[in-house]
Every structure is written in structure tokens, then in C-alpha cells.
Amino acid sequence: MSDRNAALRALIEHRFPDATPVTHRTAEPVATGIDVLDAILPGRGLPRGRLTVWMPQGGATAVLRAACHTTVAQGERAVWIDGLGTVAGPFWEEGPILVRPRNRKHGLRGAEELLRCGGFALVVIAGLEPEGTETVRLSRAASEGGGALVTLTSHASMASLRMTSQILRESYRWRKTPFGDPAEAQEVMIRVRAQSLGWNRSADFPVPVVPYDLRMSIEPGLVDRRGVK
Numbered sequence: 001m002s003d004r005n006a007a008l009r010a011l012i013e014h015r016f017p018d019a020t021p022v023t024h025r026t027a028e029p030v031a032t033g034i035d036v037l038d039a040i041l042p043g044r045g046l047p048r049g050r051l052t053v054w055m056p057q058g059g060a061t062a063v064l065r066a067a068c069h070t071t072v073a074q075g076e077r078a079v080w081i082d083g084l085g086t087v088a089g090p091f092w093e094e095g096p097i098l099v100r101p102r103n104r105k106h107g108l109r110g111a112e113e114l115l116r117c118g119g120f121a122l123v124v125i126a127g128l129e130p131e132g133t134e135t136v137r138l139s140r141a142a143s144e145g146g147g148a149l150v151t152l153t154s155h156a157s158m159a160s161l162r163m164t165s166q167i168l169r170e171s172y173r174w175r176k177t178p179f180g181d182p183a184e185a186q187e188v189m190i191r192v193r194a195q196s197l198g199w200n201r202s203a204d205f206p207v208p209v210v211p212y213d214l215r216m217s218i219e220p221g222l223v224d225r226r227g228v229k
Contacts, residue, residue, distance in 0.1 A: 034063065053153060061126070067124075166190070
């Protein structure tokens with residue numbers, strides 16, 4: 001009877017890779033590099049071979065960018081698929097691979113291939129909304145390749161781990177003028193909540209606010225943030 005149960009479990013895991021708890025039979029997860037955040041995640045990191053859906057309300061890009069750089073610093077590969085064309089090259093620095101697909105179809109197909117090849121520990125998809133069979137294909141590709149998949153989307157179907165983040169607006173720490181008035185934001189608190197099957201935890205942690213002067217499209221293919229069509 002135990003052999004039949006084991007065979008049935010293996011079949012379910014193969015056909016429905018996100019049907020089992022996120023902590024069950026997974027490889028060492030991908031750490032974000034933020035100790036407070038890793039402490040609330042199952043296994044202390046983003047699960048490999050699984051889909052993590054991040055529903056951002058502020059701060060998601062900063063946290064996941066840190067996770068990408070941590071992955072590269074640990075000797076693995078990370079890729080960020082920028083579906084909206086809003087991430088500038090100089091802002092990204094060296095390390096993670098930045099992909100700007102020509103359209104939605106190319107972006108999702110590229111993500112599937114990158115996941116399936118097994119050469120990337122972390123794949124982040126932003127600005128693309130996988131739905132239905134697209135989500136199924138990406139989840140299976142992550143399961144086959146063994147990499148952690150994170151999508152910035154409001155569609156949480158088939159996700160093994162659901163995360164939300166928001167900026168605590170009253171927590172800004174400001175550099176003040178000689179007259180004591182707020183001049184420039186230096187730090188802000190972010191609240192992140194992680195939810196899975198039998199898992200619900202949250203953490204607050206500070207994130208530095210770094211000035212960045214490139215606010216318009218001076219790179220080919222980027223969205224012009226000045227509002228010019």
C-alpha cells in the first residue's frame with residue numbers, strides 16, 4: 001500500500017507541481033539576501049522549481065533586485081524580464097541579466113525557455129501577465145529546470161507562494177534642511193507578507209532610498225517617462 005501511495009504522490013507532483021506544500025521535497029531555496037525577509041519564507045528563501053506570485057503595492061522591485069544580485073553574488077545566474085521596458089541599463093548595473101522582449105508573446109516564450117534550461121536560479125517576470133495555460137507552462141518549466149520563478153502580477157492562480165509588499169507611508173526617514181524641513185528621503189519601511197499552504201507570516205524592514213537621475217528614455221526601446229507619446 002505504501003508503494004502505491006508513493007507512486008500516486010510522485011504522479012501528482014509531476015502533473016501538478018504546485019499542488020504540494022512549498023516546503024515538501026524542495027531543493028535549497030534562493031535567498032533574497034535580506035535576512036529579515038528570508039526568515040519568514042519557507043526554507044528561508046524563494047522556493048526552487050515553484051511559482052511565486054508577488055502582488056506589489058510598493059517596494060517589490062527593490063526587494064527582487066536585491067534578490068537577483070544576491071543570487072549572482074553566490075555564483076548562480078539570475079534574469080529579470082522587463083515586459084514594460086521601464087528598467088534602464090545603468091540602473092541595473094552588472095550582474096543579473098536584463099531582458100527586454102519585443103512583445104508579450106516573446107517575453108513569455110523566452111521565460112519558459114530560460115526556466116526549462118536549468119541554467120538560472122532565479123527568473124523574475126515583470127510587466128507581463130501570464131494567464132491560464134501560460135501559467136501552467138511556466139510552472140512546469142520551473143519544475144523541470146529547478147529554478148525559482150517570481151512573477152509580478154495580481155493573478156495568483158497555481159502559485160505555491162503568494163507575496164504582497166507595501167510601503168509604510170508614515171515611516172519615511174528624511175534628510176532635513178538647515179531649517180529643519182524634510183529635503184530628501186533616505187529610508188523607508190516595507191511590509192512583506194508571505195502566504196502558502198499552512199504558512200502566513202509577515203515582516204517589516206527598512207530599505208534605503210537611493211536618488212536616481214535617469215527618469216526619461218535615453219535608451220532605445222525604453223518607455224518615455226516624460227509622458228511624450
